[in-house]
Amino acid sequence: MIDLREHLxxxxxxxxxxxxxxGPAAAISRGRQRRRxxxxxxxxxxxxxxxxSSGVTGRLVGSSDLPATAPVTTLPPLPELDxxxxxxxxxxxxxxxxxxxxxxxxxxxxLTKGGNLIVHFRSAEYRRLVMIGGKPPASxxxxxxxxxxxxDLEDGAGKLSRPVRPVSIxxxxxxxxxxxxxxxxxxxxxxxxxxxxxxxxxxxPILDVPVIQAAxxxxxxxxxxxxxxxxEPIEVTAFDPEDRRLAGCAVDPSVGALPRCPGK
Amino acid sequence: xxxxxxFEEFYTGTVGxxxxxxxPVTGDLHEAEEVVQEAFSRASTRWRRLxxxxxxxxxxxxxxxxxxxxxxxxxxxxxxxxHRAGPPPSVPPVSVEALALVHALGTLPIRQRQAIVxxxxxxxxxxxxxxxxxxxxxxxxxxxxxxxxxxxxxxxEPEEVGNAP
Numbered sequence: 001m002i003d004l005r006e007h008l009x010x011x012x013x014x015x016x017x018x019x020x021x022x023g024p025a026a027a028i029s030r031g032r033q034r035r036r037x038x039x040x041x042x043x044x045x046x047x048x049x050x051x052x053s054s055g056v057t058g059r060l061v062g063s064s065d066l067p068a069t070a071p072v073t074t075l076p077p078l079p080e081l082d083x084x085x086x087x088x089x090x091x092x093x094x095x096x097x098x099x100x101x102x103x104x105x106x107x108x109x110x111l112t113k114g115g116n117l118i119v120h121f122r123s124a125e126y127r128r129l130v131m132i133g134g135k136p137p138a139s140x141x142x143x144x145x146x147x148x149x150x151x152d153l154e155d156g157a158g159k160l161s162r163p164v165r166p167v168s169i170x171x172x173x174x175x176x177x178x179x180x181x182x183x184x185x186x187x188x189x190x191x192x193x194x195x196x197x198x199x200x201x202x203x204x205p206i207l208d209v210p211v212i213q214a215a216x217x218x219x220x221x222x223x224x225x226x227x228x229x230x231x232e233p234i235e236v237t238a239f240d241p242e243d244r245r246l247a248g249c250a251v252d253p254s255v256g257a258l259p260r261c262p263g264k
Numbered sequence: 265x266x267x268x269x270x271f272e273e274f275y276t277g278t279v280g281x282x283x284x285x286x287x288p289v290t291g292d293l294h295e296a297e298e299v300v301q302e303a304f305s306r307a308s309t310r311w312r313r314l315x316x317x318x319x320x321x322x323x324x325x326x327x328x329x330x331x332x333x334x335x336x337x338x339x340x341x342x343x344x345x346x347h348r349a350g351p352p353p354s355v356p357p358v359s360v361e362a363l364a365l366v367h368a369l370g371t372l373p374i375r376q377r378q379a380i381v382x383x384x385x386x387x388x389x390x391x392x393x394x395x396x397x398x399x400x401x402x403x404x405x406x407x408x409x410x411x412x413x414x415x416x417x418x419x420x421e422p423e424e425v426g427n428a429p
Contacts, residue, residue: 004415008385010362012284018356019283019293021301024275024308028268030301031308088398091330095398154306155326156398181310 038127078196078210081121084129092129093120095156100133100149106164107135107145118146118214118222126183126226127153136217137169144169144218148187150180150226161185169219173197173247175236179229186233187224195241197223202232211238271311275304278321282328288381289332291370293354299335303328325386326396329378336374368418376411379404 021027088094097117105111118132134146143166151158161178167189174188186199190211199207209225227233237248279300286296303324307314314320355366369377375397382393383404390408394401415421 004365004380004412005384007359007362007365008288008381010358011288011366012281012385014284014356014358014362015287015293015296016280016284019280019287019297021279021283021297021304024272024304027275027301027304028271028308030305034305035309091333091398093398098398098400154330155323 038125078208081210081212082124083119083121087117087120089120090156092152092154092156096120096129096131096149096151096158097133099151099156099160100131100147103147103149103160103164104133104135104145108166109135109138111135118218119212122153123183123226124153128183128226129153129156129158130185130224130226132187132212132214132222132224134164134214134218136215137219142168142170144189144220146189146218146222148176148178148185148222148224150178150183150185150224161187173236173238173249175233175249177233182229184227184229184231184233185224186227186236187222188236189220189222190238191246192219192221193240194221194223194238194246196239196243197225198237198239199225199227199233200235200237201227202234204231267312268308270315271308274315274320278324279304282321282325285325285381285386286328286332287356288366288369288385289329289374289377290336291355291366293356295332295335295354299328299331300324302331322396329382329396333374333378364419365415368415371418372411372414375399376407376414379407380411380415383408 084093087097097120100117101111104116116133118134120129120131122129129151131149131151132146133149134144137144145164145166146162147160147164148162149158149160158180161180162176167174171189172191173194174190175186176188178185178187186209188197190197194211196211197209199209201207204227207225207227209223212222212224214221235248235250238246240246282300282303283296286300287293290296290299306327307320307324314323317323355363358366369380372380378397379393382388382396383390388396390401390404394404397404
């Protein structure tokens, strides 16, 4: 029987002796280049968003006094989310999912069959893995229990942006804010009829976020939008597929939440 | 304090060890060099935070392991094709037995390979292997058992190689 430890150690010693890495200065330089590359991608995305939203902003000013059911006819196309397939899609995905599961167990009544990961997707721009998990309301229940987590795409480290908390299914739109290293996040539950959620920032372009379809038993859908750190969301509005306004509310950054949600 | 203060010392003190740990996982020295260097480059951008960790080396190892797994998944078909048609992977001079082990490890799924290296080479207990790979201890035990069985078969051994965890 071969000695696995001995031969693995021999391989490791040989690799350490003969391996040739460019050194710490090269690692630092490569790290800086990577950071600049990511910043460049973010800047390019922002430039496109700015170009799109400058036209949209003008249109919204003109339509703000219209009744709630008035169509907004020319909203820009929604960005596509990079949904991950079957869980776990990677070691990071697995680590993040286990953290989510631990949280979901705190839902009232514990985690039952059917309570699980609602969706997981990645954001290449922000190097984040986003998860929404929860427990559908039981028959007759009027609250849905859910949590959102934003994790590091590479190692799954991170935190739950929103610990589980049951929310009334009657609320058509909620929004919470979170800020981590290199990103800000706005997320919430939204009426099943919603198709997009529009986030307006102070002195920044508009961000349109696609609504994430949860299974029917959840009775609500969800959304998560990531944005550059330092941006200050001031208003969140949900639209249906015909671009009719369903609900909206104003953000109070001082409390990191939307005290006036649901909107008027 | 400069953002990179202490990074050079950390790099110099750990790069050889990490390279040695990643080589049996990748089976190719150049590939191991690449993932280790990339992991260090990522560590450099967050060194201000990492240097306060109890074991920043464990963070770099975990990132390097993840990178190795990602690259394996993304490119395994192309790499397999290249290996069939092109030069053999870069391997430092080792004994015949160790060389056979490199080839046998290469036939294991990447997660089994990682578990075996972390447990038998890095000497991590099963629980820490599980934490590093982001999975459960039971899964790691299963990977280790299956990995040992496959290695034994590949190496022509009558029973499992190594010792059970």
